[in-house]
Amino acid sequence: MTTESTFINLLRGFATDPAARGLLDDVAVIEVGDAALIITHDMMAEGVHFRSNANPEDVAWKLVASNLSDLAAKGAEPVGVLLGFMLGDDAWDRAFAAGLKKVLAHYHVALLGGDTVANRGDKRAFGLTALGIASHRPVPSRGGAQVGDILYVTGTLGDALAGFELIDAGFDEVGPLADAFNRPMARLADGRALAPLVTAMMDVSDGLLLDAERIATASQIGIEIDLSCVPLSPLYVSYRSDSRESRMQAASWGDDYQLLFTAPPEAALPVPATAVGRVIDGGGLTLKDGANPVKLPPTLGYLHQ
Amino acid sequence: MTTESTFINLLRGFATDPAARGLLDDVAVIEVGDAALIITHDMMAEGVHFRSNANPEDVAWKLVASNLSDLAAKGAEPVGVLLGFMLGDDAWDRAFAAGLKKVLAHYHVALLGGDTVANRGDKRAFGLTALGIASHRPVPSRGGAQVGDILYVTGTLGDALAGFELIDAGFDEVGPLADAFNRPMARLADGRALAPLVTAMMDVSDGLLLDAERIATASQIGIEIDLSCVPLSPLYVSYRSDSRESRMQAASWGDDYQLLFTAPPEAALPVPATAVGRVIDGGGLTLKDGANPVKLPPTLGYLHQ
Numbered sequence: 319m320t321t322e323s324t325f326i327n328l329l330r331g332f333a334t335d336p337a338a339r340g341l342l343d344d345v346a347v348i349e350v351g352d353a354a355l356i357i358t359h360d361m362m363a364e365g366v367h368f369r370s371n372a373n374p375e376d377v378a379w380k381l382v383a384s385n386l387s388d389l390a391a392k393g394a395e396p397v398g399v400l401l402g403f404m405l406g407d408d409a410w411d412r413a414f415a416a417g418l419k420k421v422l423a424h425y426h427v428a429l430l431g432g433d434t435v436a437n438r439g440d441k442r443a444f445g446l447t448a449l450g451i452a453s454h455r456p457v458p459s460r461g462g463a464q465v466g467d468i469l470y471v472t473g474t475l476g477d478a479l480a481g482f483e484l485i486d487a488g489f490d491e492v493g494p495l496a497d498a499f500n501r502p503m504a505r506l507a508d509g510r511a512l513a514p515l516v517t518a519m520m521d522v523s524d525g526l527l528l529d530a531e532r533i534a535t536a537s538q539i540g541i542e543i544d545l546s547c548v549p550l551s552p553l554y555v556s557y558r559s560d561s562r563e564s565r566m567q568a569a570s571w572g573d574d575y576q577l578l579f580t581a582p583p584e585a586a587l588p589v590p591a592t593a594v595g596r597v598i599d600g601g602g603l604t605l606k607d608g609a610n611p612v613k614l615p616p617t618l619g620y621l622h623q
Numbered sequence: 624m625t626t627e628s629t630f631i632n633l634l635r636g637f638a639t640d641p642a643a644r645g646l647l648d649d650v651a652v653i654e655v656g657d658a659a660l661i662i663t664h665d666m667m668a669e670g671v672h673f674r675s676n677a678n679p680e681d682v683a684w685k686l687v688a689s690n691l692s693d694l695a696a697k698g699a700e701p702v703g704v705l706l707g708f709m710l711g712d713d714a715w716d717r718a719f720a721a722g723l724k725k726v727l728a729h730y731h732v733a734l735l736g737g738d739t740v741a742n743r744g745d746k747r748a749f750g751l752t753a754l755g756i757a758s759h760r761p762v763p764s765r766g767g768a769q770v771g772d773i774l775y776v777t778g779t780l781g782d783a784l785a786g787f788e789l790i791d792a793g794f795d796e797v798g799p800l801a802d803a804f805n806r807p808m809a810r811l812a813d814g815r816a817l818a819p820l821v822t823a824m825m826d827v828s829d830g831l832l833l834d835a836e837r838i839a840t841a842s843q844i845g846i847e848i849d850l851s852c853v854p855l856s857p858l859y860v861s862y863r864s865d866s867r868e869s870r871m872q873a874a875s876w877g878d879d880y881q882l883l884f885t886a887p888p889e890a891a892l893p894v895p896a897t898a899v900g901r902v903i904d905g906g907g908l909t910l911k912d913g914a915n916p917v918k919l920p921p922t923l924g925y926l927h928q
Contacts, residue, residue: 320716322739325708328720335733337703346735348702348754351656359705359736359752365743397653398642400664402707402750403630411625415633428640430651431664434627438670439746445707445738447664447752449653 339459342536344388344520347457354452356394360385361402363443369485370441374410375417376500377444382421385448386504387521387575392457393513394450396425396506401432402445425504454513458579460536463518467580469533469541469595470587472508474551475526475576476568480558495553502575511588512579519579524572525619530595531603533580540600545569545607549592562607572620644764647841649693649825652762659757661699665690666707668748674790675746679715680722681805682749687726689828690753691809692880696826697762698818699755701730701811706737707750730809759818765841768823768885774838774846774900775892777813778881779856780831781873785863800858807880816893817884824884829877830924835900836908838885845905850874850912854897867912877925 330341337348345358360381362368368377382399389396399422405411422429430449463469481499505521512519518533527543534541548565558564580597581587598604605612635646642653650663665686669675673682687704694701704727710716727734735754768774786804810826817824823838832848839846853870863869885902886892903909910917 319741320710320713322710322741324713325710325716325720325739328717329706329723329734332724332727333734333736335703335735338733338735341736343736346703346705348735350660350756351658353656355655355660357705357735357752357754359707359750360738361707361709361740361750363709363740363743366741398640398651400651400662400752401634402664402666404666404668404748405625405627405630408625408629411630412633415630418634419637422637428642429634429638430640430643430653430662431638431646431648433664433666433750434630435666435668435748436624436627436671437746437748438668439744439748441742441744441746443709443740443742443744443748445664445666445750447662447705449662451655 356450358388359447361445364441374413378417379421389450390506390509391521396450398428398430400447404437404442458519463537463580467597470591473576474549476554478573479571508589516579526569528619540598542604543595661755663693664752666750669746679718683722684726692826694755695811695814701755703733703735705752709742709747763824768842772885772902775896779854781859783878784876813894821884831874833924845903847909848900
């Protein structure tokens with residue numbers, strides 16, 4: 319099967335409009351009159367992003383929240399969503415619609431339209447397009463990190479990983495770790511508060527290390543991450559441990575939807591965030607654990623094969 | 624399986640933002656500053672909208688053209704598209720990307736972004752979101768037809784049906800009828816020229832009769848169609864015949880992507896179009912063939928089950 323990077327490289331050859339941001343960002347930024355429209359489209363496929371026995375309300379929640387998280391990372395005010403829905407079992411689809419209603423009400427976001435198609439296959443997939451309006455110009459990208467900046471992340475990492483493992487093992491369907499996996503929160507207010515002072519920002523959807531490397535690549539600088547600073551929740555620590563290994567896992571697994579951003583050291587952050595690294599000369603990602611250099615793991619995060 | 628109408632009725636209960644147009648239109652219309660942004664999302668599923676052995680370039684073409692056709696019916700100037708792509712066979716995906724490049728270049732439309740997902744199933748589906756800016760306000764809807772208006776359609780109908788049948792029978796992969804099915808044209812210039820004078824407009828994606836009924840429902844009026852006026856191409860007539868039956872089939876099959884619109888009798892049309900009916904008191908659809916009333920067929924067009 320084609321890999322995501324191979325296919326996106328093919329598209330990059332002709333996605334030359336500045337609004338496409340070189341297909342290096344999670345969103346497109348379109349100038350409409352005086353406004354900057356932020357638009358993103360994310361899909362979820364059965365067997366890849368959700369299990370066949372997942373709660374349909376959770377699938378709807380995550381589909382919406384993962385897209386709104388991309389808007390959050392650009393400091394956007396969400397306007398609405400369009401749904402691409404593959405029809406299936408009647409009870410499942412009703413539960414999905416009920417979940418969609420709930421998550422849209424939670425975020426005060428409008429359902430604007432979309433499409434439904436019959437499903438002739440054995441697996442389903444859904445798509446969502448989310449639109450927002452930038453609250454701050456320029457709109458944060460992945461490409462503005464400057465040498466000397468600090469790398470920050472909001473919240474804690476690894477909870478979604480722990481939740482996924484607990485659900486997979488048949489435990490704790492409704493606990494807070496399972497919720498972290500099933501019902502992630504899009505940090506919209508944090509994103510808007512941070513947008514004016516960050517030099518680069520994105521959401522952690524595929525893992526801290528992989529997403530930080532993406533900022534390094536887009537910004538043409540290096541990033542050094544200190545594993546000992548990776549913020550873990552007490553629940554994650556009690557589930558796993560507070561070892562270098564558990565921090566490495568929390569830093570190389572996705573689905574946390576926290577905001578990852580760089581800002582100058584003197585910036586006064588308007589929201590709580592943890593400094594996890596710094597922007598340095600050079601390129602790519604470097605890891606340490608306190609004073610000790612650490613080798614990069616073979617896989618930095620979740621790659622869509 | 625849930626039907627499209629059941630599911631959309633569920634969504635309609637909470638898609639109450641005016642931009643959603645009650646989920647009765649093919650697009651959403653979002654006010655951004657002084658501009659009206661037109662946005663639409665259509666999907667294509669393997670085994671439903673394209674055959675498993677379809678030419679990937681044709682799939683890319685139709686995915687883009689069918690979405691741009693929705694913009695055309697609103698008189699919009701396209702801005703760009705976002706692609707939701709399910710990864711598959713490498714050669715297939717490369718051909719799809721090549722086709723996407725061609726169709727976007729043909730329409731001068733930018734690829735803005737999107738998402739790719741792995742496919743764990745036996746069938747694939749793709750989604751496309753298309754954005755445009757309205758060239759005329761108010762933006763044509765399905766809901767403005769007035770008693771006394773004439774119902775018009777651009778071009779000819781039935782060519783895509785004939786093309787589908789020829790392809791299905793193994794004939795004529797590259798002939799003009801096959802092209803009508805595989806590579807429909809979005810009538811963007813026609814839509815922009817018509818937008819200032821129509822009272823309602825949509826594209827014929829599911830069949831003349833079904834789509835005209837949708838205008839009748841949204842406009843809360845009746846529509847009478849004269850089958851003898853349904854425009855057929857010489858190729859369609861030579862392939863099938865010029866009988867009432869062949870006109871009925873051409874009028875109840877989709878994929879033609881012509882523009883269907885209502886306008887006052889005195890309107891001077893800026894583009895060629897054929898008068899196929901008129902807007903009358905009452906509701907729903909009435910058929911005649913010259914002077915003779917004709918019973919409605921059991922199926923008015925392509926319904927997405």
